[in-house]
Amino acid sequence: MSRQVSETENDHGAADEFVPDYLLYLLAAASESASAQFHAQVRKAGLRVPEWRVLACLSDRDGTMITQLARVALAEQSRLTRIIIQMEDRDLVIRRSDPKDGRRVRVFLTEKGREVVSVLVPMARQHEASLLELLRTNEGATLKPALKSLLAALEENGKKEFP
Amino acid sequence: MSRQVSETENDHGAADEFVPDYLLYLLAAASESASAQFHAQVRKAGLRVPEWRVLACLSDRDGTMITQLARVALAEQSRLTRIIIQMEDRDLVIRRSDPKDGRRVRVFLTEKGREVVSVLVPMARQHEASLLELLRTNEGATLKPALKSLLAALEENGKKEFP
DNA sequence: CTAAAATATATGATTTTTCATATTATTTGG
DNA sequence: CCAAATAATATGAAAAATCATATATTTTAG
Numbered sequence: 409m410s411r412q413v414s415e416t417e418n419d420h421g422a423a424d425e426f427v428p429d430y431l432l433y434l435l436a437a438a439s440e441s442a443s444a445q446f447h448a449q450v451r452k453a454g455l456r457v458p459e460w461r462v463l464a465c466l467s468d469r470d471g472t473m474i475t476q477l478a479r480v481a482l483a484e485q486s487r488l489t490r491i492i493i494q495m496e497d498r499d500l501v502i503r504r505s506d507p508k509d510g511r512r513v514r515v516f517l518t519e520k521g522r523e524v525v526s527v528l529v530p531m532a533r534q535h536e537a538s539l540l541e542l543l544r545t546n547e548g549a550t551l552k553p554a555l556k557s558l559l560a561a562l563e564e565n566g567k568k569e570f571p
Numbered sequence: 572m573s574r575q576v577s578e579t580e581n582d583h584g585a586a587d588e589f590v591p592d593y594l595l596y597l598l599a600a601a602s603e604s605a606s607a608q609f610h611a612q613v614r615k616a617g618l619r620v621p622e623w624r625v626l627a628c629l630s631d632r633d634g635t636m637i638t639q640l641a642r643v644a645l646a647e648q649s650r651l652t653r654i655i656i657q658m659e660d661r662d663l664v665i666r667r668s669d670p671k672d673g674r675r676v677r678v679f680l681t682e683k684g685r686e687v688v689s690v691l692v693p694m695a696r697q698h699e700a701s702l703l704e705l706l707r708t709n710e711g712a713t714l715k716p717a718l719k720s721l722l723a724a725l726e727e728n729g730k731k732e733f734p
Numbered sequence: 735c736t737a738a739a740a741t742a743t744a745t746g747a748t749t750t751t752t753c754a755t756a757t758t759a760t761t762t763g764g
Numbered sequence: 765c766c767a768a769a770t771a772a773t774a775t776g777a778a779a780a781a782t783c784a785t786a787t788a789t790t791t792t793a794g
Contacts, residue, residue, distance in 0.1 A: 425631040426692055427643060431699045432609065433624075434718040435602035440645050441725045443595050456780095461596075468588040474743065480590060482603050487781055489744060511742040511789045529589055536594045542724035543717065550713040551721070554706065555597040558714070561705035562604045619750095638772065650751060652774060674759045674772040 446535045453528060458483045458491055459500070463517070463525040464532070466501065471514040473506070500524065609698045616691060621646045621654055622663070626680070626688040627695070629664065634677040636669070663687065 427433050443457075450460045461481035465472055472480075478488040492515055495501045500521040506512035517525065540548040590596050606620075613623045624644035628635055635643075641651040655678055658664045663684035669675035680688065703711040 426695075427624075427627050427631050429715070430627075430695065431702060431715060431718075432602070432606050432695070433627075433643075434715055434722065435598065435605055436645055438718045438721050438725075439595070439598035439602045441722055442598055446595065461590075464590050464593075468590050475741090480596075482599055484782065485742085486744070486783080490780090493744095505743095509742085509790070513743065532589075532593065532595070539594060539721070542728065543720050547713070547717040547720050550710070551717040552592070552594060552597060554710040554714040554717065555594075555601045557706050557710050558601050558702070559597065559604060562601075565705065636772080647752065648772080649753080649774070653750090656774095672760070672772085676773065 442539055446532060449531060449535075450528065453524065455524070455528075456491075458488070459495055460528060462488075462491065462495065462515070463500065463521055464529065466515060466517045466521070467525045467529060470516050473512045473514050477515060495521075605702055609695060612694060612698075613691065616687065618687070618691075619654075621651070622658055623691060625651075625654065625658065625678070626663065626684055627692065629678060629680045629684070630688045630692060633679050636675045636677050640678060658684075 447457050447460075450457060453460075455463070458481045461483075462477050465477055465480045474488055474492060475485060477492070478485045481488060481491075483491065492501060492503060492513075496503055499518050501515050502518055503513050503515055506514050540551075542548075543551065610620050610623075613620060616623075618626070621644045624646075625640050628640055628643045637651055637655060638648060640655070641648045644651060644654075646654065655664060655666060655676075659666055662681050664678050665681055666676050666678055669677050703714075705711075706714065
């Protein structure tokens, strides 16, 4: 005899359903859900998510060009151009065209941008640690390597199709 | 002596960088990258991504209400309302208010919607299989369980904060 | 050396998305 | 039973994202 289940009670993963076991759903949902809390902190710091990503990327490599920033920030080029302009208006970054290649625009952290990112990166690290603590140790240990493998394999795969 | 590395050559994961080893980046990037090819097929089928997600969700549970669809399709409620209206205009779904609770709008697949999803789900399954083949077997086997654990843990966590 | 192709960024116009809030319906506490 | 609280959906206005394409620069082929 099966008990009555309320409509709103979410019984994820019911036996034979497609979505709850579908890799692309799991990836997107995990990304969304895992990011939610930290992204709320990002917004409290007065940044939008792609802006935080830009700052983080620049803290790794100052002077990255727009196209590369777009890749890492997972945003379209034309969108990233506008985001960078807005960030420049708020004195978070400055743009300088590359002397070796005038097409390229290199983006650098300002002092203010550096301060902001120096607060956020430690927060991100701490949040990541708390996420990994949620997982049983063995799963936590495999998740990142598996994602990296997947990304690397997809990149290889992409190269094959456009050689 | 280290060789000269071109600017555009993406040397992911350089020793001491933050972003390439950051879980939220890996999740978002893996989700994006893994989805890209299949989502291109979805668009060729004349659907936007959230529309495909709605159809997939309805093929699991016909008559799901807007709020629940929004959760699974990872879209905001007001956006999903509009998406459903557009899908109704294209005769992919129909809406019926719940007789037991007049606030709820239940969404059902039409014959046409059922046909579309019956083509796309097998494509999705095949694409998923090809993704998992890209991973070394042991990693492929751990990825989905790890993502599910993470999602489950995050859900538990969320409940604690709003009891 | 030069014309054509490729690359990097910017921009205008349109479409999406979001945010706040209105509307309608149900539940709950007194 | 009623008033207030809660819940589900809809909607208008504003912000953001996308698409196609323009502009500027560098590379490549001949």
